[in-house]
Amino acid sequence: MLRTQSQKAWDSGALLRELLEPSGVYPRRRPLKRPTAATLRSDYAAARAWAAELFAAVGHFSLETAEVGRSTVGANLLPAAAVFDSAQDEIAFVGKAKDAVRLRGLAAGLSALDPAFRRWALKRPLQLLELGGDALTAARVSLWLRGNAHPGVYVRQLSLPGVHTKFIEHHRKVIDELAAELRAGVPFSEDGEADAVVSEVAAEPGSLLGQAPARTPAARFAARHGFLHPPELARFRALDPGMPLLGGARDLTVTAEAFSTLNLPVQRAIVTENLVNFLALPEVPNTLAIYGGGYGFSSLRDAGWLRHCEVWYWGDLDTHGFRILDQLRAVHPHVVSVLMDQATLLAHRDAWGSEPAQSKAALGRLTAAESALYEALGSDQFGKAVRLEQELIRWDWALEGLLGGRRPTT
Template sequence: MSTDPPRWTTPGDVRTAALRSWNSGELLREATLPTGVHPRRRALKHPTATQLRTNYALAAAWAASWEPAPRACSLEHVSVGANTIGANTLPAAAVFASAGDEILFLGLGREAASFAELFRRLAGVDARLSAWAMLRPLELLKYGQDALTAARVAVWFAENPAPGIYLRQLSLPGVHTKFVESHRRLIDGMLAVLCPERPLGGRNYARRHGFRTGPDRVRVRYLDPAAAPMVGMDDLEMTAAAFAAHPMDIDRIITTENLVNFLALPPAPRTLAVFGGGYGFEGIRNAAWLAGVDVAYWGDIDTHGFHILDQLRSHHPHVRSILMDAETLLAHRDFWGREDAPSHATLTRLDDFENTLYQALKAGTHQRHLRLEQELLRWDWVLARLP
């Protein structure tokens, strides 16, 4: 028979539930544009008649913890035990008349007032951004004045879809291009509301917003010094056009997203290392001569790593993956991290083993939002498995 004390709802439990509503953004949304959620009744688990009889002192202490009612809420009561030990009036629900009351109960009135002012000012930049604020109220509160600046940038991007200038030439009063570079996700979130029809994907931020950019470049390392064009010239950078136009006398390529891994790859006969940098395979996609070369791709073990592999195969179907398997993932549990924004794309160019792992990552089979960055692999493991 269990000797654990009864578990009745405490004011702290109600606070936890209210905090979930705050953290989801619901309370700020309801305080701004009510949808009828309030008045909200949060039911309390209270002592039963049997528990009153066997744990009266404990039950009385619990009831006293609810008196007086917490700030900004009222209590509903119920009569318990009338037919056994005599009627006892106990709290049965905490009721919040409005979202504002639930916010005051949490002690977050100042934050809610700041949000209301930011919401008003954001709508003044562009009324359509009110919809973005309702989608991401805590983001507006978090970024504050920076969100208003980002809104001005997003509106300019919406009105100038193909500016044809370099991003550094953007002239908005009080906006430095470094601000744009450090708030790209915030700006794009607003732009998605302003221009829902505009595609926002792609690696090169400036290019996908219509700005001029320099030519794509490719960095390569000859892992076989004898294959280099000149003695000592084993680490080179060139335009993508030059890479595509001049086939190299090698048998194998290893392309990797991480610079340190690119630099640390060991010597190998007639092998070229290529630095990709995330979705940056644009530099090699037009190199038709790769069709006659063994090409290996080494990326992070996360959904985006497999997405990059899938896209790379759209240009070079024979590309194979290395060190992107379940064995490698499970051997490095101590280094598992979190992928903040997983891809949910349907990928059609993965082999059966790759697709099984990709589906497991999407489903959170091993861990939700799991990511294993390639630079965290133990180097002895890497060296033993490099092709």
Template sequence: MSDPSRWTTPAGIAAKVRRGWDDGSLLRAFVSGDPCPVIEVPLRGPVAADLGEHFDRARAWADGIRAASQGGRAYEVVSGRIGGRLAGATELPARAVVETYDRAWRLLGAATEAAAFRSLVEAAHTEPRAREWALRAPIAAIALADEWLTVLAALRWLDARRDSGLYLRQVTAPGVDTKFIERHRGVLAAMLGVPARGFTAALGYATKPSTVRMRFAPGVLAMPSGLSEAVLRTDELRRLRVRPRRALIVENEITYLSVPVPDDGVVLWGKGYDADEPASLDWLAGIDVDYWGDLDTHGFGILHRVRAWLPHARSVLMDRETLLAHEDRWGEEPSPTAAALTTLDAAETALYTDLVTDRYGVRVRLEQERIDWDWALSHLVTGD
């Protein structure tokens, strides 16, 4: 006898057909005008030995398969005969056959979605990139059916103004705004052939300018008398005549505001991994530069990035002595890194390794703002 739990169910038939829906092959064939691929599903059901002891169950199974065919509108049931001379021959469903799109859509309950896909492909007949994208990703395209015309409008506007230097805020396409573009950035990027990351710049649109916040000693920067701090666009700051003799890049904002400005020098706010911005200023290349960050794995990761721009940069207050002197102020780093940091010197590498391997405890970190202030001041270079 067979195991009734292994008999094919109507859901099993639908699942076989759904594979062609999920991979897009059925929808692509449908809108391309190709004949519907014939899908045959062999049915596992009762065997002759079941007809005696489990006859009612076998009949119920057969009735269920036939009922789910919706009178042949969802699939055709092809019967076969089981049994023989002793038990008598009995006809039972042997195969379910789907050979038309109407049957496939009815079986899957997807007639509305299939019609929507056809409509959106037709709507994109003048936008081959949108049409090609929809054919590659039919299910994703159907999810956009209600917004499809707006997606096409955004596509046309973005493509027509490539390399314009406009901000996306200046979009004038009907129904399109910056939030819409951002929400559909991945789709639009795929259609336009650019990466989703860096999408705006890749299309030649203006991006939010990066800035550097800095405090400076008198005479270092040509500013009106009485000013000691400025936030400047990075590209413009590169063009200014800035003549410090030393610089300190600080990770934490309050610490940045608190440290003394070095004589004839500047203090720059690094903002964590945004430290690339101040570190990229070419006028820092020929002067003494200190970097002070958190004493944890990511602090060393940021130091590594700073050194990519400023190989001569010196770390301060990121040493073993400082760490061990503040054990009562240690915290736990939420998500440490273990990346290879090739720009660290021998002492920094040794301490970084100790942090990665939990030598002193699990995920040990000493945040910059938890270091004793007198200790910090005694280790910072603030004058000649």
């Protein structure tokens, strides 16, 4: 149907781009799939209603006609194509004329702030409509950032009209894109890093190789533009009641920087991704429990003292669990996985879930057994996207695996 074709052009942003910057495709001819002679014979009334609807809509477009059925049911002139004289006419046909007027005003407002913003309006016309005045405010933020490189304050301290922490939180990507246009259009990737300068490794979420990117979008935004950001925290528990920490405290949270400077008399550190597992681990001599945070182990990356003790990693039994393990070994090659073996997986079939999006990365730091299990999970040998979350492992099994000698060896 003609309306479907025009609606698709609107939904893709093509009509609005033509409105802002005509490409010369108008007048535009949109061919119509007209009834055949056989259709005229079998359902003349439906064909006639179809044609009548198009003839009645003439005004936003003109119609080209073609003769059909001369040798069978008699000559009939049917619409063959609709011709729109301008993008405005086609926009009006889909009932978006008011939106088009609003878009022009918003695009003009952006261009008045800086001509470079027009490029963004052409790339994101529908988003510009959706944002409305917020797009102009985001543009003002990007202009402020250009004039205030590395401000060295918290986002909360910005004193721009209409700008507050929540606004930045909701519009980080737009601000980054507009800021990129001010830098002569250097594009940004989905996680906000400039495509032109991000290597394949650094683009990986939470890569541990070299300097890992900040863990959260807010932290990445702050780092990108020179804002201060609350430091990453590290939480750990002394499983040995006699281990000296801070008075009688055994469960502490410190900054990642402070964690990296610790010098504790520990023989072993157990890293677990699940909070309840972290809290429930029993007393063990000379042992520390560390609450992990998935990808982006910056607190563990910088803690050189961990190289002088055993480090056990207990993650989810799925492809991303093994990927995190692989990345952790990039800085601590001696890490041993626990409860991430095939025996544990098969003993808990009743607790299997489905991994939403599996990792397909090639992992070069796994043991032979770990690598085989990673490949088996990734190729659905046990079922579609099987995963076993660590908190679903029976506690008696977990304790035996951690403390009873069933740990896999590297």
